[in-house]
Amino acid sequence: MARKRGLLNELERLGENLDRLAVAAFSRGPARAAEEIVVDLQEAGPVWSGRFSNSWQIDTNDGRKTVGTGAAGYPQRLYAPLLSGRSFVGDDVKYTISNFAPYADEARDLAEGIFIDPGTTPLKEYDRGTRVSGYRGDLIGNDEGPNRSTAPLDWYTTYLRGGAIDRQIKLSLDAELGRVRL
């Protein structure tokens, strides 16, 4: 009888651990990945006043979101909302990361813009040069140039399409799964 109860306890514990594993794999893992992707984007992207870096937001597919402050200053970490049970249903996109700065496309080199040097010192190291086209990062490098850029041309496309985002997702999921002891 005692042996049977012990076995039942073990099975119960295994069930709880499997629950933890499922939560780690399907909720904390993706949330952590979304947070780390935002950190990567903040590090890779331009930081002049810091408003663009603090304008990232993370949305879940069930309508919850974490929104950056949009304020000037050094980039602040965003914490992603955890997925709810019903948001696991279906194979749609679970998290969406976007930037709500009005000049987000220009900052990501996706569209041309008109750039005016505010005369302040950017929060991040910059390259100086002469802007060739209407794209933010399209500078011919020379130390005397009138334009400044705090991130290389196409930093966003490179992160998105060059494999770094996939690697970040894998690392974050692995890290969360690694915390679970069965």
Added chain:
Amino acid sequence: MNYQAIRAAVENPLLSAFSGLAPAVPVYFDNITAAPPNTTTEYVRVNVTFGITNEPTLTSSVDNARGAIVIRIFTEKGRGPARNQTLLTTAVNVLETLNDTAKTTSGVFFRVGEINGPTFSATEAAPHFVGRIDTSYVATVLS
């Protein structure tokens, strides 16, 4: 890892394609040549970036680079999108042809992913109408 060979795998066919047009359209690559600032003539800008230099694959080779290709076509503003789209078609054809290249025992095996765009933009200040496409690539150095 042979970065130059990877660049050449995509830059040479693009240069040949645009040079072969009548009239030829100048192509500017990363840190080789640069379009004169505020030029009004049409040109093509190609940026090849590296995201990951090596990653384990199913074979023993780790010379497997991933990155992005961004192509911007600058044409005259105020004349409609036709010319821009013609040049974009040339670029897209080159990228698609890269995926038809057979794998050999040496050189670079190059594959591009889905092509995003084109997106178009024009600002008051800039003299051009710009069409932009981008894609990912995976390049394996075989020798």
